[in-house]
Amino acid sequence: MSEPSEQNRRVEPNGHGQPNGHGQQDGSVEQHGPSAGANGRPADDNTQDGAMNQKTARATPARLPGGGAARGGPAWGNVGMPAEKSMNFGPSARRLLGLLRPHRLSLSLVILLAIASVGLSVAGPKILGYATDVIFSGLIGKQLPAGSTVEQAAEGARADGNDGFAELLLKMEVIPGVGIDFGQLGRILLLAVLLFLAASLLGWLQGYILNGAVQSTIRQLRSDVEAKLNRLPLPYFDGQPRGELLSRVTNDIDNISQSLQQTLSQLLTSLLTVIGVLGVMFWISPLLAVVALIAVPASVLVTKQIAKRSQKQFIAQWTHTGALNGQIEEAFTGHELVKVFGRQREVEAAFGAKNEELFKASFAAQFVSGIIMPSMMFIGNLSYVLIAVIGGLRVASGAMTLGDVQAFIQYSRQFTQPLTQVASMANLLQSGVASAERVFDVLDADEQSPDPAEPARLTERHGRVEFAHVSFRYEPDKPLIDDLSLVAEPGHTVAIVGPTGAGKTTLVNLVMRFYELDAGRITLDGVDLTELRRDTLRGEIGMVLQDTWLFGGTIRDNIAYGNPDATEEEILAAAKATFVDRFVRSLPDGYDTVIDEEGNNVSAGEKQLITIARAFLSDPSLLILDEATSSVDTRTEVLLQRAMAALRADRTSFVIAHRLSTIRDADLILVMESGRIVEQGSHAELLAAQGAYHRLYHAQFSQPAVDVEDAVPAAGPPVGAMPHQR
Structure with a gap:
């Protein structure tokens, strides 16, 4: 079995060092990061014929028609996704609320405003009850003989056998012969309006302050995730489908907010x-209060049972959302490749299947949690009916006034309404905590080893690189590089050749410290790489990849990305040295030509030239070229080789190449197979040894075309068959 390839070990950082799917890490480095291979290992980007570059490799549908995993595509399945199990709701919710701790003062003010607002709102029904009593007392008093007393009217009612009405009269403030006191009624209603208005204003102010605290918390959370992504090691991104990770840092954070x-x-x-x-x-009626409290345990029991069933559905909903986002991102990024190979139906089928899974999970989550609201309303209505019946009997018996019963009915609504609202928010709360768990998974991921507290400094900038007994493996039980020692002197070019998946890119990734060594050490100008800050190290390295990337902006901006402080003269000098100036002058807007993020309005070769100019401008002491001239024509390649020769002066250069014609003049050629250096020497020395390099060289330049008769049965080739190169 051949060794798995390694391209997917790379990351695509943005301009600030954040892996964002399509950027650079620092001014001198271009990195691109596909998803992990189907077997969880990275895939090499050094494809011999250049037909499948890194970006298209990650955009290929993840599954072949037969159901097998497409090598080099994103590792779908459960990689990087939370299992569909019940989340640990309590600790996650407490941690989420803990994010608000820096806003304790604002939250304390919110609580005080809420207490005042709710207090005023609660007082409202009791005051309206007084208004009801004034109206009712006026109506009753109008019917009583003027000049008599309430006691006399009550005695008369008892004499007529109406004891209940007599008790009611004694509890009311009735003036016989006097109707409704509209002056008193007006004052009571005005007080009620002012209370409700004040409660609303306090509630508005409470919401304003709380909104500021929440949005500040979410802003800080986004910043924390951004900073965390910068501290995560490259292997973390190897196992994360890009759309899934983007979903966590966009959709899930928005859902938390x-x-x-x-x-x-x-x-x-x-x-x-x-x-x-x-x-x-x-205070009004302990008996009716007990009746109203019956709804509480019933509501809690119903909510708990329903929430228990909807909890795992929300986890599944957001898991499938992340997976679907990853699939869409993959298909849209590689839409040209999908069309070229006629895989639209497979992509649509994969999308339909994942979309159906998301539909089922979302439907189940929303439907199950949606049952809570009507259940609470049913329980509240039962409580309302009981209170109305018992309250009416209490008024008829004279135990309560009509105003108290009317106020109590309002309070019963106010009592059940918050319970119903809390129940209706249960699905939103569960969804938010589920999203928080997914974001916390990112924040809790193991970080790369920290930079040294007192980092070393490079006193000399020559680019001398030494590997001393270096050992490295992606998986502990699968050796890749064992006890490797070599020295690359300043001004020397070290070429690395070998079949796809041999480990060529791994070697330069170790120089970039994208991965940590298992044993040995690598030094740059005599300083151990682990003693340098990563940004210092990478600032000394310029890297140009086969797979290019341009940012949305002008051509001048893309070149200047290699050195933001560069002057206009320095930008033009880099452009002329790399022959960018030659084609830019033919564009209507010249260096102010705006290119889109994919760089679709310039050719592949022109994009390659711009990325090389970017590396030129960074003025690195160490240069890494990974098939950097694969997208340019032969004449331009010759010119670039001359320009690179000037750039490599007094600098060490690592060149990964498949076309051996481009590295004949290298000072040292390393031949790698299965992660090991099997040969090293100059071009002439390796040809004379007639080993692995000799076979590779003659496979490219010396082998004749394969006869058709060698590739088909003796009956002869099909009509129109064409010979092809081996």
Whole structure:
């Protein structure tokens, strides 16, 4: 079995060092990072014929028609995704609320405003009850004889056998012969309006302050995730489908923001409302309050049972959302390749299957959690009916006034409404915590080893690189590089050749410290790489890859990315040295020509030239070229070889090449097979040895075309068959 290839060991950082799927890490480095291979190992980008570059490799549908995993495509399945199991709701919710800790002062003010707002709202129904009593007392008093007393009217009612009405008269403030006191009624209603208005204003202010605290928290969370991505090692991204990771840092964080914004204020207000209303209800009538409390355990039991069933559905919903995003990103990035190979139906089928899984999970989550609201309404209506019946009997018996019953009915609604609101928010709360868990998975991932507290400095910039007994393997039980020692002197060119998957890119990735050594050490100008800060190390290295990437912006901006402080003269000098100036002058807007993110309005060769100019401008002491001239024509390649020769002066250069004609003049050629250096020497020395390099060289330049008769049965070739190169 051949060794798995290694291209997917790379990361695509952005301009600040954040892996974002399509950027650079620092001014002198271009990196691109596909997903992991189907077997979880990386895939080499040094494809011999150049037909499948890194970007198209990651954009290929993840599954072949027969169901096998497409080598080099994203590692779908459960890699990087949370299992569909019940989340640890309590600790995750507490951790999510803990993010608000820096805003303790604002949250304390929010609580005080909520208490005041709810207090005023709770007082409203009792005041309206007084208004009802004024109206009712006026209506009754109008019917009583003027000049008599309430006691006389009550005695008359008892004499007529109406004891209930007599008790009611004694509990009311009735003036016989006097109707409704509209002055008193107006004052009571005005007070109620002012209370409700003040409660609304306090509630608005509470929401304003809380919104600021929540959005500041989400802003900090995004910053923390951004910083975390910069500290994660490259192997973390090897196992993460890009769309899944993007979903975690975009969709999930947005969902957390929405959940916090909609639930915190409502939960606080609902809790305070329940406490305040319950206190007033016991003050008015302990019996009716006990009747209203019957709804609480019933509501809690129903909510708990339903939430238990919807919890895992929300985990599945966001898991499938991330997977679907990854699949869409993959298909859209490689849409040209999909069309070239006629894989539209397979892509649509894969999308349809994943979309169906998301539909089922979302439907189940929303439907199950949606049952909570009507269940709470049913329980609340039962409580309302009981209170109305018992309250009416209490009024008829004279135990309560009509205003108290009317206020209590309002309070019963205020009491059940917060419970119903909390229940209706259960699905949103669960969804938010599920998203928080997925974001916390990123924040809790193991980070790369920290830079030294007192980093070393490079006092000399020559680019001398030494490998001393270096050993490295991606998997502990599969050796890749064992006890490798070599020295690359300043000004020397070290070429690395070998079949696809031999480990060529791994060697330069170790120089970049994208991976840490298992044993040995690598030094740059006598300084151990582990003693340098990573940004310092990578600032000394220029890297040009076969797979290019240009940012949305002008050609001048893309060249200047290699050195943001470069002057216009330095940018033009780099462009002329790499022959970018030759084709830019023919463009209508010259260096101000705006190119899109994919660079589709310039040719592949022109993109390659711009990326080489970018590396020129960074003025590195160490240069890494990974099939950097594969996209240019033969004449331009000759010119670039001359330009690179000037650039490599007094600099060490590592050149990964398949076309051996480009590295004949290299000072040292390393031949790698299965992760090991099997031969090393100059071009002439390796040809004379007639070993692996000799076979590779003559396979490219000395082998004749294969006869058709050698490749088909003796009956002869099909009509029109063409011979092809081996």
